[in-house]
Amino acid sequence: MILSGTMCRSASRVAYLVAASCFLAGTGYAAWYLSRKYDNLVVFYMQRDAFYRDAQWTTDFFTPTVKHAGNAFATIGIVVGLISLAYLYRSWRKRERRGFATSRFSVPRVDVAVISSIAMIQGALWWYGNGLLPPSFDEIFSALNAAGEGVFRSLSYYMLPNNHLLFNALNAAAFGSMGDLLLTGRIISLVSFIALGAIQFFWLKGVIKNRWLAGAVIVLLSVLLPVWGFAVQARGYLLLLLASWLAFVGLWHYLGSGKARWRGLFAVGSVMAYATVPVFLYVHVAMLCWVLTDWIKERRIDYQLLISQLIAGAAVLMFYLPALTFSGFQSITANRYVAAGTEEYGAFAARFLPTLPDYANYSTQELAEVFPWLMSLLFLLPVVAWWRSRVKGYRRLACFQLLLISCTVVTVLLMRAVPFHRTIIFQLQFGGMVVALFLIWGIVALGRRLRVKGTPIAAATVLLSALYLALDTPQKFSLHLYYYDIVPTYTAVAELVSQVPTTARVAFSDEGFYARYLGKNREITVVEDPAVAEFYMKERREPLPEGNFELVGSAADIELYRRVGLVYPSDGLLLLRTQKDPSDGGTLPLGEQKNPSDGGMMPLGEQKDPSDGG
Missing domain, CATH: 1.10.287 (Helix Hairpins)
Structure with missing residues (x-):
């Protein structure tokens, strides 16, 4: 073209x-x-x-x-x-x-065929994972309390880091009129998943000079636990991963060519990533250190790049203005999930550093069973092997991989805030890619010595590894994605919600959003005022509202309360034996009204048929 x-x-x-x-x-x-x-x-x-x-x-x-x-x-x-x-x-x-x-x-036709094949594989992975994983707590929180509140509240109300601002604003803007923002959020993650594969293919093909190997590596990267898992979640992590890769590819090409369009891509990717989740800071620090090493090597400062990053920073500030002005700076920097701890730096380091293998093993759990530090060592091995490689691309990869690991660790230590495993999704996928490329490099080099074609063997090895992970990773989704068991939690809460008759009026607390979502799917009548509710659902640490409620059951920290006196008769209607009938001093069942035509009673929801007097 x-x-x-x-x-x-x-x-x-x-x-x-x-x-x-x-x-x-x-x-x-x-x-x-x-x-x-x-x-x-x-x-x-x-x-x-x-x-x-x-x-x-x-x-x-x-x-x-x-x-x-x-x-x-x-x-x-x-x-x-x-x-x-x-x-x-x-x-x-x-x-x-x-x-x-x-x-x-x-774009050669063969590249279109490879990209299309990758997209079809990713679509199949999403379809399978979407059917496998029920809604998680974080997904429902985002869909109901962020995207579900419209674009402006999505941008201005930073109640928790769960509000991935750009992701939820996109969901609200594009699909706000639709009923299920959880499903549409998962679709946004699918689009990000496919776009990510295309970006990675064009970049990787240029690095290793082989489109088939590039395609095989991307399939392998797609089945890593955090990548595949969050591709089927209505959360912003795949959008964050896509934006981080846009920034990286832009910087990679700009430092190699100096062309303005790549400088612009670096800026756009940085703005998108910060706008989605601020944890992009870890990656951005590594990228800026990479730029600094280039300036030192070239003995010059690239003022155009510096200005473009200042403009990107200004864009991030403008994007966060609604949150800063309505929720406050402290809501972003001092909430309990990101606030610095009170312990000394040495004590924090002694507590955090031994957990590094857990972060590396989050990308794939299998190697941890062999040796807990094995994946961490594999992340570093290519750095040692490629540091003085004759291939410039491998040297650059080694440099950035070292900066990415060290800057992430140092930033965490300086902040004294332990990050969630899922927040370093770019570091984990990038590390997995470096390990895969190192494996390919080793097989091709060995094949050259043995005078056999190493490229087909390397491609087959990568694809077989991808197949193994594709069969194994789904078994890890439920427990390891958020480190709480998603499927049993959903089943237990859904069973608890099913105890509420669909004719009942139910109120939910703020932290009872998970049950609220499941209740709405059952078409239960949701009311905002607990005073008119017959049932009330809340998180166990929240106080009960005023009223006479009794505990009926609980599941996964969600408690179900029923107003005292409610019973379940055979017809499924709710009865309350404490409501006085003012006409005779007796009691009326809840929801039954006096039939004025005969002085009798009529159940809630039944109306007088004027044609037959029934």
């Missing part, structure tokens, strides 16, 4: 327009926020339906102090937005004057 200068100019204009629109929207939001008083913003935010922990929202999140700090953030946002818009305009004008050369871009 040949892209003419006119086509390149059009694409460039679209890119500048999108970037300028984002900064303009952020600047406009900051100005709107500054023009509103605290009370006006509270009324604006609370005017819609109830949301997660809304009773504590004005005391734990949007307080007058947060509003005061939000004014400062909004002011900074306006300044940063205007400066960024001015720079983008100046850059665009300079680009227009310089003109656009013809660009050649071709």
